[in-house]
Amino acid sequence: MGHIQITPSILNSDLANLGAEVRRIGSADWVHVDVMDNAFVPNLTLGLPVIESLRKHTDTPFDAHLMIEDPDRWAPAYAEVGCGSVTFHVEAAKAPVRLAREIRKQGARASMALKPATPIEPYEDLLPELDMLLIMTVEPGFGGQKFLDLCLPKIRRARAMMDKHGIETWLQVDGGVSLETIERCAEAGADVFVAGSAVYSAADPDKMVAELRAAAEAVATVR
Numbered sequence: 001m002g003h004i005q006i007t008p009s010i011l012n013s014d015l016a017n018l019g020a021e022v023r024r025i026g027s028a029d030w031v032h033v034d035v036m037d038n039a040f041v042p043n044l045t046l047g048l049p050v051i052e053s054l055r056k057h058t059d060t061p062f063d064a065h066l067m068i069e070d071p072d073r074w075a076p077a078y079a080e081v082g083c084g085s086v087t088f089h090v091e092a093a094k095a096p097v098r099l100a101r102e103i104r105k106q107g108a109r110a111s112m113a114l115k116p117a118t119p120i121e122p123y124e125d126l127l128p129e130l131d132m133l134l135i136m137t138v139e140p141g142f143g144g145q146k147f148l149d150l151c152l153p154k155i156r157r158a159r160a161m162m163d164k165h166g167i168e169t170w171l172q173v174d175g176g177v178s179l180e181t182i183e184r185c186a187e188a189g190a191d192v193f194v195a196g197s198a199v200y201s202a203a204d205p206d207k208m209v210a211e212l213r214a215a216a217e218a219v220a221t222v223r
C-alpha cells in the first residue's frame with residue numbers, strides 16, 4: 001500500500017469559479033475532475049477544453065475520472081491536456097489493456113474504475129497494467145450520495161489480490177467519502193480517497209483535506 005492521498009472532487013464546488021475553487025485545496029495530493037457525458041451516466045459536466053484552461057490555475061496534478069462512452073477514443077486526450085492520472089470505466093472500455101497502455105504512453109498514470117455492481121475477479125490478471133484501480137462506492141453520476149457499505153468487501157478483495165501479486169497499484173475509493181466513512185475504506189485497504197461534498201461543503205475545504213488525511217492515516221495498515 002502506498003501512502004494516504006486525498007483527491008477532492010470539484011463536482012460540488014462553485015463551477016463558475018473553478019480557478020478559485022482549486023486554489024482552496026492547496027494541500028490536496030490531486031484534484032479529482034469528474035467528466036460526465038450524459039450517456040454513460042445521466043449527467044453532464046465538463047471536458048477537455050475546461051480542463052485545459054483550469055490546468056493553468058494550480059500546480060496540483062489532475063486526476064480525471066471519465067464517466068463517458070467510448071473512453072478508448074477519448075481517454076488519451078485527457079493525458080495530452082495535462083492530467084497526471086486518467087481513469088476510464090471498464091464497463092465502457094472496449095479494449096482496457098490497450099487503453100491503459102495508450103494512457104501510459106501519453107505520460108499519465110493509467111487507472112480503471114468499477115461501478116458498485118461490477119466484480120473485480122474477472123480483472124485480476126489486468127491489475128499489473130494499471131497504476132490505480134478505482135472502486136466506486138456510489139452509483140456514478142452525482143455528488144452528495146450516500147456511501148454504499150456493500151462495496152467494502154470488494155475493496156478488501158482487491159487489496160488482497162494486489163498483495164498476492166506484489167504490485168504497487170493504488171486503490172482509490174470514490175463516492176460518499178467523509179469523516180464518517182473514510183476509516184472503513186482505509187481499514188479495507190484503500191489508499192487514495194476522493195471526497196467531493198465533504199470537502200466543498202466544509203467552511204474550510206483545505207482543513208477538511210487535512211482532517212480526512214489524519215483519519216485515514218490513523219487506521220491505515222502500513223505494509
Ligand SMILES: O=C(CO)[C@H](O)[C@H](O)COP(=O)(O)O
Nearest residue numbers: 140141143144175176196197
Ligand atoms: O465520481 C463521482 C460521482 O460519480 C464523484 O467523484 C463523487 O460522487 C464525489 O462526490 P461525493 O464525495 O460528494 O460523493
Ligand SMILES: [Co+2]
Nearest residue numbers: 009034065174
Ligand atoms: Co469521481
